[in-house]
Structures are given as C-alpha cells and as structure tokens.
Amino acid sequence: MPFFNNENISIAAMACAVPDNLVTVDSFSNAFGQEVTERFTDGTGIKQMxxxxxxxxAGDIAYAAAENLMEHYPVDKDKIGALILVTQSPDYRRPATACVLQKRLGLSKDCAVMDIGLGCSGFVYGLQVAGSLMASSDMEYAMLLIGETASKLVNPQDKSIVMMYGDAGAAVLLKRESGNNIKTLLRSDGSKYEAIVLPAGGFRDMNPSHEIFMxxxxxxxxxxDIFMDGTAVFSFSINEIPVAIKDYLEVVGKNIEEFDVIALHQANRFILKQITKRIKAKTEKVPLSLDRYGNTxxxxxxxxxxxxxxxxxxxVIKVLASGFGIGLSWGVTSFEIDTTNIYPVILTSDYYAEGKFMPGEY
Amino acid sequence: MTEKEKLAMLEETLEMDEGTLAPEMKLENIDEYNSMAKLSLIVMMDDEFGVKLSSAEIKGFKTVEDILAKMN
Incomplete structure (x- = not known):
C-alpha cells in the first residue's frame, strides 16, 4: 500500500488567498432561471464563489497566499529547500510555473522546484511529495503552493459546473521538527481518467475546432471546456473515500474520534454528508467552506x-484530511497544527504583469 | 420486498408523493428524476441493497421498472 511516514516533519503555517471577485450563484438566475440556481444551491450547498x-x-493567487504566509511567519528564504506548486492551470505550457514563483518569491538557487499536475487530491499529494523531499535531505523548510483557476475552463452555459468552481491559492510551509510525523496514504484510479476531463489543448489534440456540441x-x-461525469465522480467519492479513511485509520492505529477536525475536499455538500455518515464522523467536526468559496x-x-x-x-488541533477527484486520485493524511499559524483568507487582485510576453519584445 | 414497497422507497428517494410512480413510467417524463435525484438513488441502492450503481447503468435506465429490477 502506498502508505508513507515522514518523520520529524510538521506543518509550520498555512495561508490562503482568493481573487477579489465575488460571484453569487443567484447572479446566474438571469441566465439559467431562478429554479435552476435555487436547486443548485439546495443540492450542492454552494451560494457563492x-x-x-x-x-x-493560479500562480498569482498562490503567490499572494505565499506572501501572506511569510508576512505572518517570517522565514529565512535561504532555508526553503523545496518549492512545489500543485496546479492544472499553469502560467505557460512550459516552464513549470513553480520556477516563475521561485523568482517572484526570491527563493535561493539551493531549492528543488517543480509543478505537480493534480487537482482535488493536490493538497494531500503535494504534502507527501514535499515531506518526502525533506525526509531524504537536510533542508529546514519546504513550501507547498496550490493554485487553481478552473473557472476559466468552464463553458459559461454549463449549468452543471459554472456555478461550482471557485478559484483560490494556498501556501503551506513545512518544517523540520523532532518527534512530529506526517503519515499519508495515496491512491489513484487512472482507469477512470475520463470522468473529469478537458480534452483539447494538450498534446493529444492541440488545436481542434471550438465548435459547441451537446x-x-x-x-x-x-x-x-471541462467535462465532468457527475454520477461517476459521486459514486467514486462516496465509495472510495470512506474505504481509504478506514484503511488509513487502521494503519495509524487511531479512530476517528481522536481527531478534532475532519477536513474533507469541498466537492459538494451532498458528497460531504455521505462521506461523513459512512466514516461515522460527527457532523460538527466536518467544517464546510464551499457555501462561500465553491469547489476550489x-x-x-x-x-x-x-x-x-x-x-x-x-x-493545537489534530486534523484528518482527505482530498479526492480528477485523475481519479485521492489521499488521506493527518497532522497537528497550532491554529496561531493558520491565517485568515485574504482577497487579492494582484497579477504578475511582467509575466506577459509580447511579440517582438523577447 | 414487494413491488409496492420498492415503489414507495423510490418515491421517498426522489422526494415524490406516495402512489405517484408506476413501473411503466418513463424516467425522462419524471421532473423529479434530475441529477441530484440520481445521486440520492446511488446512495439508496448502496445503503439498502448493497448495489453499487455505475454511471453507465444509470444512463441505461429508461423506465421506473429498470430501477425496480436492480432493487434486490
């Protein structure tokens, strides 16, 4: 089983940013009709994003989160030995956006830098990769960034997801700390890669027609445009995630009551409710943010x-976390974190103007 | 479980009034059979019958009878 134990590593701090552009589900009533928007909020729990x-x-929003983290938690940048960005909305086809962020954040050359192309499982996968890099080196800190602007890849007429995706960025600083371990379980099912897919623009089909079809x-x-087979993703989520959480708890020898908070990927309220029931967690231990931020x-x-x-x-809170989605890909992890080092969500309208290339100017 | 009991369970899942469903009814004509209802159906089939419906099976359902046949 791909179960990992990164010894003497902890999460030092965590910060998030969202774009300064609030969109309410209600604002879609003109386009789709009020019955559709109300039914959407009823079913998914999402009211705005x-x-x-x-x-x-995505790089800009993750950058804002990272800057926010370092304002609250001053860290010697030369001691950050790895920078990982999890995104499926890179700045360029190449290079990796993490390289651009290394420059923008002013990190040293003594830093391992890479992108990871995952979505909803990205926090758990990213945490494990950053933790592994630390565990097999002597670096003091690693910075995990996650950024996504999936809303830009949705057809505006797509009632199933245009009101669902919110954009956001996160920064998570890992540090070396004796006696603290982060244990993680990762799984994947590539046989279901078609369940959430954006077919065009990759190298399988670089430049097909933009024709709209049913x-x-x-x-x-x-x-x-992004396509999601909602029923397939739902079945996967309510079946595989409870199994993975149970397997995880068995390996680490804990039960669900020992955690203060169960932080689940905010897919939709109905999925969260089903998973909560199946893992026999108390509803009050499973916080919701999707009502205000959508699926990020x-x-x-x-x-x-x-x-x-x-x-x-x-x-200090004990967190059990599970991310799951596109790939299909999922994982479970747990960690302790001092809430002093979890910072309020900020709004950002900043972007990296000099990152835009103009013909004839380079 | 009798057909009547299965129909009652399906009506509850789809949040429909008792006695409104009949086996021969076409799903495409049932307003309540929307995308959220399909998710409730997946949960009910799993919880009550241990049946894990695939996306393809759900797409294959044309009538109420098709669903009843899986409720075993």
Missing part, C-alpha cells in the same frame, strides 16, 4: 482550515 480576474493566474448530460460544451480543487482543504481557524489562536 470567487473567480479569478482575466489577468490573474454532451451526454444535456449541457453544451466545446472540446476546450486542491486548495479546498487548507482553505477550509484558514476559513475556520484563521482568527483562532493558541490551540
């Missing part, structure tokens, strides 16, 4: 923690 401004990238779920899309992919776990504990101080 923040969508990236046209100029803003999909099997009754929504119109082009090959450049891999950021949703840190975002939920920043939302709940951002203004809480001096209490």
């Amino acid at each position: 923040y969508k990236a401004l046209p100029e803003q990238t 999909c099997s779920d009754g929504n119109e899309r082009s090959l450049y 992919g891999g950021i949703s776990i840190p975002l939920t923690l920043c939302d709940k504990y951002g203004s809480t101080d001096e209490e």
Whole structure:
C-alpha cells in the first residue's frame, strides 16, 4: 500500500488567498432561471464563489497566499529547500510555473522546484511529495503552493459546473521538527481518467475546432471546456473515500474520534454528508467552506482550515484530511497544527504583469 | 420486498408523493428524476441493497421498472 511516514516533519503555517471577485450563484438566475440556481444551491450547498480576474493566474493567487504566509511567519528564504506548486492551470505550457514563483518569491538557487499536475487530491499529494523531499535531505523548510483557476475552463452555459468552481491559492510551509510525523496514504484510479476531463489543448489534440456540441448530460460544451461525469465522480467519492479513511485509520492505529477536525475536499455538500455518515464522523467536526468559496480543487482543504481557524489562536488541533477527484486520485493524511499559524483568507487582485510576453519584445 | 414497497422507497428517494410512480413510467417524463435525484438513488441502492450503481447503468435506465429490477 502506498502508505508513507515522514518523520520529524510538521506543518509550520498555512495561508490562503482568493481573487477579489465575488460571484453569487443567484447572479446566474438571469441566465439559467431562478429554479435552476435555487436547486443548485439546495443540492450542492454552494451560494457563492470567487473567480479569478482575466489577468490573474493560479500562480498569482498562490503567490499572494505565499506572501501572506511569510508576512505572518517570517522565514529565512535561504532555508526553503523545496518549492512545489500543485496546479492544472499553469502560467505557460512550459516552464513549470513553480520556477516563475521561485523568482517572484526570491527563493535561493539551493531549492528543488517543480509543478505537480493534480487537482482535488493536490493538497494531500503535494504534502507527501514535499515531506518526502525533506525526509531524504537536510533542508529546514519546504513550501507547498496550490493554485487553481478552473473557472476559466468552464463553458459559461454549463449549468452543471459554472456555478461550482471557485478559484483560490494556498501556501503551506513545512518544517523540520523532532518527534512530529506526517503519515499519508495515496491512491489513484487512472482507469477512470475520463470522468473529469478537458480534452483539447494538450498534446493529444492541440488545436481542434471550438465548435459547441451537446454532451451526454444535456449541457453544451466545446472540446476546450471541462467535462465532468457527475454520477461517476459521486459514486467514486462516496465509495472510495470512506474505504481509504478506514484503511488509513487502521494503519495509524487511531479512530476517528481522536481527531478534532475532519477536513474533507469541498466537492459538494451532498458528497460531504455521505462521506461523513459512512466514516461515522460527527457532523460538527466536518467544517464546510464551499457555501462561500465553491469547489476550489486542491486548495479546498487548507482553505477550509484558514476559513475556520484563521482568527483562532493558541490551540493545537489534530486534523484528518482527505482530498479526492480528477485523475481519479485521492489521499488521506493527518497532522497537528497550532491554529496561531493558520491565517485568515485574504482577497487579492494582484497579477504578475511582467509575466506577459509580447511579440517582438523577447 | 414487494413491488409496492420498492415503489414507495423510490418515491421517498426522489422526494415524490406516495402512489405517484408506476413501473411503466418513463424516467425522462419524471421532473423529479434530475441529477441530484440520481445521486440520492446511488446512495439508496448502496445503503439498502448493497448495489453499487455505475454511471453507465444509470444512463441505461429508461423506465421506473429498470430501477425496480436492480432493487434486490
């Protein structure tokens, strides 16, 4: 089983940012009708989300989160030995956006830098990769960033997801700390890669037609829009996640009551409710942030923690977290964190203007 | 479980009034059979019958009878 134990590593601090552009589900009533928007909120629990401004990238929002983290938690940048960005909305086809962020954040050359192309499982996968890099080196800190602007890849007429995706960025600082371990379980099922897919623009089909066609779920899309098989993703979520959490608890020898908070990927309220029931967790231990932020992919776990504990101080909490989605990919992890080092969610409208290339100017 | 009991369970899952469903009814004509209802159906089938419906099976359902046949 891909179960990992990173010894003497802890999460030092956590910060999140969302674009300064609030969009309410209600604002879609003109386009889709009030019955559709009300039914959507009833079913998913989502009332509003923040969508990236046209100029803003996932890298920009993750950068704002990282800057916010380092303002609260001053760290010697030369001691950050790894920078990882989890995103599926990179700034460029190449290079990795993490390299751009290394420059923007002013990190040293003594730093291992890479992107990881995952979505909703990204926090758990990213945490494990950063933890592994630390565990097999002597670096003092590693910075995990997660950024997503999935809202830019949705057909505006797609009633199933245009009101669901919110954009956001997260920064998680890992540090070396004796006696503290982070244990993680990772799983994946590539046989279901078609369940959430954006077919065009990759190298399988780089430049197909932008023609709009009717999909099997009754929504119109082009090959450049995200498609999600909602029932397949739902079945996966309510079956695999409870099993993975039970397997995880068995390996670490703990039961669900020993955790103060169960931070689940904020997919939709119905999925969270089913998973909560199946893992026999108390509802009050499973915080919701999706009502105000929508589904923010891999950021949703840190975002939920920043939302709940951002203004809480001096209490160490035991967190069990599970991220799951596109790939399909999922994981479970747990950690302790001092809520003093979980910061309030900030709004950002900043973007990296000099990152835009102009013909003839380079 | 009798057919009547299965129908009652399905009506409850789809949040419909008792006695409104009949086996021969076409699902495409039932307003309540929307995307959220399909998710409730997945949960009910798993919780009550231990049946894990696949996305393809759900797409294959045309009538109420097709669903009843899986409720075993």
